[in-house]
Amino acid sequence: xxxxxxxxxxxxxxxxxxxxxxxxxxxxxxxxxxxxxxxxxxxxxxxxxxxxxxxxxxxxxxxxxxxxxxxxxxxxxxxxxxxxxxxxxxxxxxxxxxxxxxxxxxxxxxxxxxxxxxxxxxxxxxxxxxxxxxxxxxxxxxxxxxxxxxxxxxxxxxx
Amino acid sequence: xxxxxxxxxxxxxxxxxxxxxxxxxxxxxxxxxxxxxxxxxxxxxxxxxxxxxxxxxxxxxxxxxxxxxxxxxxxxxxxxxxxxxxxxxxxxxxxxxxxxxxxxxxxxxxxxxxxxxxxxxxxxxxxxxxxxxxxxxxxxxxxxxxxxxxxxxxxxxxx
Amino acid sequence: xxxxxxxxxxxxxxxxxxxxxxxxxxxxxxxxxxxxxxxxxxxxxxxxxxxxxxxxxxxxxxxxxxxxxxxxxxxxxxxxxxxxxxxxxxxxxxxxxxxxxxxxxxxxxxxxxxxxxxxxxxxxxxxxxxxxxxxxxxxxxxxxxxxxxxxxxxxxxxx
Numbered sequence: 001x002x003x004x005x006x007x008x009x010x011x012x013x014x015x016x017x018x019x020x021x022x023x024x025x026x027x028x029x030x031x032x033x034x035x036x037x038x039x040x041x042x043x044x045x046x047x048x049x050x051x052x053x054x055x056x057x058x059x060x061x062x063x064x065x066x067x068x069x070x071x072x073x074x075x076x077x078x079x080x081x082x083x084x085x086x087x088x089x090x091x092x093x094x095x096x097x098x099x100x101x102x103x104x105x106x107x108x109x110x111x112x113x114x115x116x117x118x119x120x121x122x123x124x125x126x127x128x129x130x131x132x133x134x135x136x137x138x139x140x141x142x143x144x145x146x147x148x149x150x151x152x153x154x155x156x157x158x159x
Numbered sequence: 160x161x162x163x164x165x166x167x168x169x170x171x172x173x174x175x176x177x178x179x180x181x182x183x184x185x186x187x188x189x190x191x192x193x194x195x196x197x198x199x200x201x202x203x204x205x206x207x208x209x210x211x212x213x214x215x216x217x218x219x220x221x222x223x224x225x226x227x228x229x230x231x232x233x234x235x236x237x238x239x240x241x242x243x244x245x246x247x248x249x250x251x252x253x254x255x256x257x258x259x260x261x262x263x264x265x266x267x268x269x270x271x272x273x274x275x276x277x278x279x280x281x282x283x284x285x286x287x288x289x290x291x292x293x294x295x296x297x298x299x300x301x302x303x304x305x306x307x308x309x310x311x312x313x314x315x316x317x318x
Numbered sequence: 319x320x321x322x323x324x325x326x327x328x329x330x331x332x333x334x335x336x337x338x339x340x341x342x343x344x345x346x347x348x349x350x351x352x353x354x355x356x357x358x359x360x361x362x363x364x365x366x367x368x369x370x371x372x373x374x375x376x377x378x379x380x381x382x383x384x385x386x387x388x389x390x391x392x393x394x395x396x397x398x399x400x401x402x403x404x405x406x407x408x409x410x411x412x413x414x415x416x417x418x419x420x421x422x423x424x425x426x427x428x429x430x431x432x433x434x435x436x437x438x439x440x441x442x443x444x445x446x447x448x449x450x451x452x453x454x455x456x457x458x459x460x461x462x463x464x465x466x467x468x469x470x471x472x473x474x475x476x477x
């Protein structure tokens with residue numbers, strides 16, 4: 001299926017990663033309830049393998065942290081696409097995202113890192129990609145990846 | 160009142176802890192809005208007393224972390240039971256849970272720890288227990304307990 | 319516009335800070351969906367400038383942490399007021415808040431700190447201010463502020 005968001009991704013040269021189930025976790029990558037689609041915390045994975053292993057402020061600088069955030073957001077979209085039977089146009093709103101950054105104690109540019117995810121959503125969805133957000137730095141991360149991002153999307157309940 | 164979930168708990172040899180109000184916190188253990196039941200962050204308590212005081216990766220290993228996650232989940236259900244007038248069958252869906260693990264910087268098996276909570280919900284509720292989830296490691300925890308788990312359940316609004 | 323909550327604030331000697339956009343973040347301070355108003359993680363700001371820079375347990379004690387939590391909550395209300403066209407009475411329920419405290423590893427009075435926000439909501443909104451809550455301690459915070467609080471409010475969809 002090819003829709004408006006697929007076309008926008010092609011225009012921006014964006015390729016979605018494959019949707020892989022969560023690593024070592026007995027959970028679903030998403031859960032739907034009516035118009036709400038909850039996306040489980042997504043780490044930056046390519047071909048199902050975690051990327052950006054390490055802390056922002058030590059192994060990674062700001063630009064790499066932003067790239068990790070963007071890749072997490074792409075994994076969120078990959079899961080949303082599966083949840084919606086392939087139709088990304090069924091996403092009506094990126095409502096809320098939470099970014100948890102694996103950062104050193106002295107690295108406080110947490111919002112700037114999570115902007116890597118927020119900007120992707122705004123680039124792709126325009127006004128509907130505008131969202132509320134919380135961003136914090138955490139001490140330990142699954143698989144020691146640099147970031148984890150979760151979200152709540154509003155979707156067409158018929159999709 | 161005895162329902163299907165009560166029977167399933169008896170079959171699995173599970174006893175709910177007593178529902179105690181949050182410690183030192185001027186909040187409610189839950190809040191309802193329509194079909195949504197928000198469960199406040201629950202720590203592993205027995206008889207109202209926090210258990211598993213310490214960090215996973217130092218005081219506790221993976222198996223104990225999982226036991227702490229499971230006990231937190233049981234406390235979530237104890238609060239849900241109170242919220243629903245004793246009727247756990249009014250829970251239609253375990254929609255979302257978030258696990259915050261008090262872990263040492265080198266302990267990265269965070270998802271495996273939180274599986275202790277997820278597996279309990281799936282064992283008890285089957286398909287309706289399948290949920291979206293986020294799990295992160297945090298630096299400091301109320302009362303220094305090993306884990307805190309919060310959740311959003313879909314419930315029968317008439318219960 | 320002056321309503322019941324405005325009057326209650328005047329009675330309690332409370333002045334809302336000005337609503338300033340999030341610092342360094344390409345996001346919205348809130349997002350609405352039907353009756354739900356999601357408030358982005360708010361830090362303690364005055365005149366748009368972050369206050370309480372540092373960790374609870376090192377730069378700040380419990381009382382200052384509580385003051386920081388309260389100021390974050392006031393910023394949440396300032397954003398809600400803007401979202402609701404100035405009408406704070408359109409807030410029907412403080413449903414859920416999450417408090418992330420920038421604390422030293424030995425400072426475990428996390429719930430007591432976040433009470434600074436919870437008490438403000440209960441003082442202002444009474445029973446409608448009672449909420450579910452999760453409070454954790456985190457390692458790193460945007461701008462190194464002492465606390466960040468986010469929330470979900472139920473609002474009059476016509477406001």
